[in-house]
Structures are given as C-alpha cells and as structure tokens.
C-alpha cells in the first residue's frame with residue numbers, strides 16, 4: 001500500500017502586483033492586478049513506505065511548492081494528494097501528527113529558548129507521551145550529539161548545531177513521513193556527513209519514509225535509492241538513482257585556465273565544450289572513452305595551461321542533458 | 330478539546346514570560362508605555378468633555394465609564410490577539426506561518442498563542458481603574474447580576490475587537506502587509522469613546538451595524554447607567570458571536586489563498 005499518492009497535482013500562484021506604499025496597498029486590495037505563475041504542472045507519483053526519495057531540480061523548479069502541497073500548507077490548484085490515506089489540506093491536524101518537516105532555510109525552534117525547552121514545547125504541542133519523549137531524547141542526545149547543547153538558547157547555536165537540533169525537533173514525535181527541504185544547505189562536509197548518516201539510520205530503524213530536496217548531489221547519492229527530477233513544474237525523470245549514475249556518472253568535467261587568450265585548438269577525442277571564455281575552458285568527456293590525463297595532455301600540447309580542475313557534472317548540466325535525450329539514448 | 334487548548338495556552342504563556350524575563354527592561358517599558366499612552370488619551374477626553382459641559386446630557390464620569398468599557402475590551406484584543414497586527418511582516422513574509430500549518434493544532438490558535446502581549450496589561454489596568462473610579466463617582470451599585478453583565482459585555486467587546494482585526498488581518502494572505510488595512514478599521518473605535526447620540530445618524534448606524542464597536546462601549550454603558558437602555562444593550566454577546574463566526578469563515582477562506590513566500 002503506497003503511503004503517498006500524487007495525481008495530476010498542480011499549483012498556480014496568483015500574485016497581486018502591488019505598487020509601493022500605503023496607496024499601493026489599497027489599490028491592490030480593491031483593484032488587484034494579478035499575475036499567474038504555474039509552479040507545479042500536473043505531476044504524478046506514488047511513494048511506498050520506507051522509501052528514500054530524492055526530489056531534485058534547479059532553482060525555481062517547483063520542489064518546495066510540491067512539498068508544501070504534500071504537507072498541507074498549500075491548497076493545490078488542481079489534482080489530488082493523499083498522504084497516509086488522508087487529504088493533507090482538509091485533514092491538516094491528523095496529518096500533522098504523522099509527518100515531520102524541515103525547512104532548511106528557517107528554524108522551527110524558539111529563538112530565545114534553550115534547546116531543551118523548545119523540545120518540551122514540541123512535546124506539548126504534539127502530546128508526546130513522556131516515556132517515549134524521554135526515550136527519543138536520550139537517543140538523539142547520543143546520535144545527534146545534542147547532550148551538551150540542551151541548555152543553550154537556539155540563537156547561540158552554530159548553523160550545524162541548529163540543523164541537528166532541527167532534526168531532533170522534527171523526529172521526536174515519531175513521524176511516519178519526513179519531508180526535508182534542503183536540510184544540508186550551508187553546512188560543511190563533516191556536518192553533512194553526520195546528518196546523512198542520521199537520516200539513513202532513522203529510515204533503517206523505524207522505516208521512516210523520507211522525501212528530500214537538495215542541490216547537493218552528494219546527499220542524493222548517499223541517501224536515496226530513487227530520484228524524482230522536476231523542471232519548470234514538470235517531472236522529467238522518476239526512477240532509480242543507479243540509472244542516473246550510469247548515464248551521467250561516466251561524464252566528468254575539466255576546467256582549464258590558460259596563461260594567454262585561447263586561440264584555435266583541436267578538441268580531444270571523446271570531449272565536448274561546455275563553456276568557453278577568454279582564458280577559461282570547460283570540457284566534458286566520457287570516462288569510458290577517454291581519461292582526464294589524455295584530455296588534459298591533448299589540450300596542454302596546444303595551449304599554455306596555467307591551472308586546471310576536475311569536477312562531476314552538476315544538476316543543471318544533468319537537466320540539460322536529460323532534455324537533449326540522454327536518458328533515452 | 331477545550332481543556333487541551335486551555336492548558337496549551339498556559340504553556341505558551343509560561344514560555345512567553347520566560348522569554349520576556351530574558352529581556353526584563355523591555356518588559357517594563359512595554360507595560361508602562363501603554364499606561365502613559367492611555368494617560369494622554371484620557372487627557373484628550375477630559376479636555377473635550379470639560380470644554381463641552383453638556384455632551385448630550387452625559388457627564389464626565391459617564392463618558393469615562395464608556396471609555397473604561399472600551400478600554401477593557403480593547404485590552405483583551407491587545408493582550409490575546411496582538412499578533413493579528415503583525416501576521417504579514419512577522420509571519421507570512423518570513424515564512425514562519427508555514428510552520429503553524431504543519432503542527433497538530435489550530436493555526437489561528439497557534440498564531441494568537443504565539444505571543445501574549447503584556448503591553449495590553451497596562452491597558453487593562455487603566456480600563457479597570459476607569460470603570461471603578463467612575464462607578465464610585467456615579468454611586469453605582471454593583472449587584473452580582475450587574476457584575477455578571479459587566480464581565481459578559483467586556484468579553485463580548487474583546488471578541489468584537491478581535492473578530493474585526495481577524496477579518497482585516499486575513500488580507501495578509503493576499504497583500505502580505507496588512508497593517509494599513511487593519512489600521513483603518515481599527516481606528517474607527519475612537520468614535521466609540523463617546524455616547525453615540527452625539528453623532529449624526531449615519532455614524533451611529535456605522536458603529537452599530539457595519540463596524541459595531543458601539544456594542545463594546547456605548548450600549549452596555551446605557552444599561553449599566555440605566556439611561557433608557559433598549560434591546561441593543563442586551564445584544565453584545567450575540568453580536569460578538571455572529572462576528573466571531575463570520576470572521577473565522579473569512580479567515581478560513583483566506584487560508585485557501587495562502588501561498589506563503591518563495592523558498
């Protein structure tokens with residue numbers, strides 16, 4: 001039995017264009033000028049209990065909007081959502097008991113209260129039985145290393161500490177589904193690593209269903225088995241991560257800085273130009289056809305290279321390739 | 330349900346005072362500043378009433394009773410529903426309102442409980458003092474029944490204030506910055522500081538039917554003072570109830586339009 005059903009789901013934001021100032025406010029109230037933005041466009045998918053799903057796409061693709069409809073924050077403009085057999089908007093309160101949400105950009109904790117008081121607050125709001133609250137608290141003190149932070153006001157926590165606290169607050173009522181909207185934003189690699197481990201462990205131990213949005217493909221690679229990719233409000237890929245990796249994992253990008261403006265040169269075999277500037281050249285090559293050293297050597301023979309670096313292709317370039325038919329090839 | 334929300338409100342209140350105690354100075358400034366503001370308002374009333382000795386046959390003490398009732402009603406709004414003023418820039422714009430919608434409690438309750446406004450306590454004290462002083466000067470006898478009436482009309486008045494602010498605050502779901510809209514409606518309560526009979530018919534009707542602040546001050550005062558109260562003096566709780574239901578409908582309608590902010 002699927003835990004989440006999404007059918008032809010759409011969201012149109014109708015925004016009121018408003019002139020500045022008091023007069024503008026009143027004009028907007030009585031003679032509104034509307035502009036419609038189609039943020040999510042007839043998407044469908046189902047998610048099974050215990051799945052770890054990466055929901056990815058470039059800025060403005062519609063990820064957060066989808067999450068907000070799944071969580072009952074926004075009323076869909078069209079289509080249907082069912083989470084745990086409920087309509088999350090109409091049955092907001094029962095739905096809220098069974099889900100947890102992290103918005104990476106903002107905290108749900110009380111800025112001025114010590115962490116432990118924030119968590120007590122959440123216990124009251126969710127009516128968590130004291131025994132299981134205590135058990136979870138002890139668990140998180142350990143796994144999220146929060147013990148030393150319980151007495152600290154949220155405003156005094158570092159970004160990484162805050163996100164660990166945030167995860168504790170999100171999971172303390174033992175939700176069945178957890179939505180994580182950019183939980184690793186702005187964190188250093190060490191903290192990211194710890195958070196990924198924690199999410200995986202929660203999924204393993206409690207079979208929590210996780211839907212995760214991120215711009216860091218590393219998060220996806222470490223946590224998710226399944227990827228849903230959205231662009232301009234439409235789903236452009238829904239399938240196993242392994243397929244994406246097989247298709248795009250074989251590509252690498254090499255960026256070269258030259259000492260003088262780039263003149264004419266012959267493209268090494270198996271490579272193509274991604275970007276070319278005055279003294280900067282980015283190439284993509286297929287690892288199964290050629291190697292980084294062959295490509296670099298071929299270029300160095302022709303141009304005076306001052307520096308170079310290697311990278312995996314980022315999300316934007318994967319999206320571009322999907323459009324150009326890379327997955328059907 | 331009611332028990333749960335009452336005990337939750339207490340919990341919110343205790344947390345709120347914990348935070349306030351961290352900023353003790355602000356706490357006392359807020360508390361006393363409203364008292365000073367009230368003093369200025371009172372001075373205005375005193376000037377007007379003493380300049381116009383016969384305010385349609387209303388004495389200074391009688392006007393002060395009206396003003397006291399209005400101030401008590403307003404203080405209830407101030408204490409318990411001040412967040413309706415700041416919903417736009419304080420919650421919708423920065424995105425905190427999203428959080429209220431994913432918690433297993435009523436979002437409106439969450440919004441209101443999120444900030445008990447202690448500044449309103451100052452208003453409450455001033456309002457209570459006005460009612461006490463004027464009723465002593467007027468030799469009013471407070472029978473238990475009168476006292477019950479007083480309590481009911483003050484609460485009703487508070488609900489009327491809150492309901493009107495709720496309607497205007499809902500505009501935040503469209504235009505985010507709702508304060509100017511709230512301000513315009515709210516400010517008409519100033520008319521209700523005086524006996525409505527001093528105004529032209531149109532204004533009387535306005536404060537009775539359209540924006541019924543009259544039920545928070547003048548109409549109950551006619552009953553307490555025994556100045557030929559009509560049926561209208563018994564209506565405050567009903568007006569409050571109808572307005573509360575209507576404003577909550579408006580709020581729910583607005584929620585459907587809530588789009589939050591990007592990111």
Ligand SMILES: Nc1ncnc2c1ncn2[C@@H]1O[C@H](COP(=O)(O)OP(=O)(O)OP(=O)(O)O)[C@@H](O)[C@H]1O
Pocket residue numbers: 013014015037038039057058059060061062063064065066588589590591592
């Ligand atoms: N409250 C809003 N009002 C109007 N338009 C909005 C609102 N929120 C989002 N949008 C628009 O809807 C589209 C999708 O936005 P959304 O926030 O869902 O994208 P996203 O995939 O989460 O992007 P990001 O990676 O930047 O977080 C964008 O064009 C955005 O400008």
Ligand SMILES: [Mg+2]
Pocket residue numbers: 063064065181592
């Ligand atoms: Mg987003």
